[in-house]
Amino acid sequence: MKDRFDVVVVGSGAGGGIVAGELAQRGRDVLLLEAGGHYTAADFTRFEAKATHELFWPIRFALQADGPPIVLLAGRCVGGTTTINTKVALRVHERDVAKWHEATGLTNERGESFSTGDLAPYYQRVEQRLGVRERTDWTKSVYTVEPGFAALGAGLEPVHSYTDVNCMRCGSCLQGCPTNAGKSTQNTYIHEAWARGLLELRANANVERVLVEGGTATGVEYSDAAGATHHVQADAVVVAAGALNTPQLLTRSGLGGGAVGRHLGLHPVRLVYGRFEEPQDAHMVYPITAHCMDHQHDEDGGFVIEATTIQDPIGFATGLCDEHGPLWGKPLVEAARRYRHWVGVLAMVNDENNAAVVTGDDGSERFDVEFRPSEHERLDRSLQFSRDALLAAGAKQVLWSGLASTHVQGSCRMGDDPERSVVDRNCESHAVKRLYVGDGSLVPMTLSVNPSLTIMALATRLADHLEAA
Numbered sequence: 001m002k003d004r005f006d007v008v009v010v011g012s013g014a015g016g017g018i019v020a021g022e023l024a025q026r027g028r029d030v031l032l033l034e035a036g037g038h039y040t041a042a043d044f045t046r047f048e049a050k051a052t053h054e055l056f057w058p059i060r061f062a063l064q065a066d067g068p069p070i071v072l073l074a075g076r077c078v079g080g081t082t083t084i085n086t087k088v089a090l091r092v093h094e095r096d097v098a099k100w101h102e103a104t105g106l107t108n109e110r111g112e113s114f115s116t117g118d119l120a121p122y123y124q125r126v127e128q129r130l131g132v133r134e135r136t137d138w139t140k141s142v143y144t145v146e147p148g149f150a151a152l153g154a155g156l157e158p159v160h161s162y163t164d165v166n167c168m169r170c171g172s173c174l175q176g177c178p179t180n181a182g183k184s185t186q187n188t189y190i191h192e193a194w195a196r197g198l199l200e201l202r203a204n205a206n207v208e209r210v211l212v213e214g215g216t217a218t219g220v221e222y223s224d225a226a227g228a229t230h231h232v233q234a235d236a237v238v239v240a241a242g243a244l245n246t247p248q249l250l251t252r253s254g255l256g257g258g259a260v261g262r263h264l265g266l267h268p269v270r271l272v273y274g275r276f277e278e279p280q281d282a283h284m285v286y287p288i289t290a291h292c293m294d295h296q297h298d299e300d301g302g303f304v305i306e307a308t309t310i311q312d313p314i315g316f317a318t319g320l321c322d323e324h325g326p327l328w329g330k331p332l333v334e335a336a337r338r339y340r341h342w343v344g345v346l347a348m349v350n351d352e353n354n355a356a357v358v359t360g361d362d363g364s365e366r367f368d369v370e371f372r373p374s375e376h377e378r379l380d381r382s383l384q385f386s387r388d389a390l391l392a393a394g395a396k397q398v399l400w401s402g403l404a405s406t407h408v409q410g411s412c413r414m415g416d417d418p419e420r421s422v423v424d425r426n427c428e429s430h431a432v433k434r435l436y437v438g439d440g441s442l443v444p445m446t447l448s449v450n451p452s453l454t455i456m457a458l459a460t461r462l463a464d465h466l467e468a469a
């Protein structure tokens, strides 16, 4: 088996899939290593437990000292989390990027504060390649809740997403898109290069450590599905294992300390459900066609609401809460019986990167979070707003899920200041030459919108840099 490449990329999600695909299509000799399996649309079925087992990391939790644990969700398969996400495609707001320079001193090539202008050409390329389009095809459940937002003086508007016209609004985005309408990095960047023999892809390959000689990254060590250990050499190593795993891999390689694993942003989210008299069938929709941006910025509340969706039955029934805590017994059974009547809205809250990835000496992982009062206030406000909107829309009962994070970011962030960041503006490690980070870990401060398009833009920028370097 070949063991020498120009570039080895660890992780095939939003970041890694794009760096690998871009470079392979430009003629670079690239190896893409992915810890999860290689499942495609031919394998995907709406079988919640099976998909969660095959396509997701086993559920992990961020622990609060004095609060309930926060569920961490991420994909573990070729395409990473883009294989099981809902494909909302939003550019970052200038106000979010302004926080980046403040956090890490990040500047652009001209030494100016990094801005959305520095990302614009990369956004454009990704949007074109993924066919980003507006979703105005709202289903009944969106129209059901819309008057509730209007009653609060707010509004719903269509989202943009990387889903093409073959989207049958089947609702199984989290189990992998069966029509390939949903554009993961797998069915775009990766397959386009891999199917033409331009990219070497090894799935079920768990990278254990980055190899470093004399301050320069020289390759990686990984174990395959049978447990055998392999070494590969490369001129550049790109770690794109996701914001929960990238810092662990660096620490296991003896490259921890400093900002590695610190400043993890969770962009915490909660589903708030309203029960309506009429069946709504919110499980048979493209999950997010609309959003409310009226409270996006911290000074306006600091949250974005997405509409409308509902978890599949296992997720729905295992997470329901009301003001007394988790639902049990008869109230839970009654709620589950009326499954078709519930409509969920997703309340995503701005946070301040107060979580951390902790890697033990024995390789164990732990995730800690301590929200500040300002973050608790935003969480409370977003819940109250969502409840009020659903009740104003005519919901007979409102319940909600516990907190989760689907948008982890910032645990190996980019910046000019090595004290507060792990990599420089070109995503190259401050400590080790030819070692790059290429995933959501880079984002210096949590975005107020879904992050994948920005991660993809940063990855495209990194691919350009690697090609030129």
Ligand SMILES: Cc1cc2nc3c(=O)[nH]c(=O)nc-3n(C[C@H](O)[C@H](O)[C@H](O)COP(=O)(O)OP(=O)(O)OC[C@H]3O[C@@H](n4cnc5c(N)ncnc54)[C@H](O)[C@@H]3O)c2cc1C
Pocket (backbone or CB within 6 Å): 010, 011, 012, 013, 014, 015, 016, 033, 034, 035, 036, 073, 074, 075, 076, 077, 078, 079, 080, 081, 082, 084, 085, 086, 087, 088, 089, 090, 174, 205, 206, 207, 208, 240, 241, 242, 243, 245, 246, 249, 405, 406, 407, 408, 438, 439, 440, 441, 450, 451, 452, 453, 455
């Ligand atoms: C349910 C859900 C819905 C979402 N919906 C949206 C949405 O609508 N819009 C949006 O913008 N964002 C959405 N997101 C978030 C978005 O998908 C992620 O932010 C994005 O995919 C992160 O990209 P990444 O490259 O950082 O990591 P990932 O995409 O998670 O990729 C990391 C990859 O690295 C692999 N890996 C980890 N460790 C190793 C190792 N040691 N060796 C080899 N491989 C390894 C992982 O298995 C994984 O495949 C959603 C997330 C979830 C969970």
Ligand code: SF4
Pocket (backbone or CB within 6 Å): 163, 166, 167, 168, 169, 170, 171, 172, 173, 174, 176, 177, 178, 179, 180, 181, 182, 285, 286, 287
């Ligand atoms: S709703 Fe659309 S994008 Fe989602 S899985 Fe179904 S066909 Fe794919």
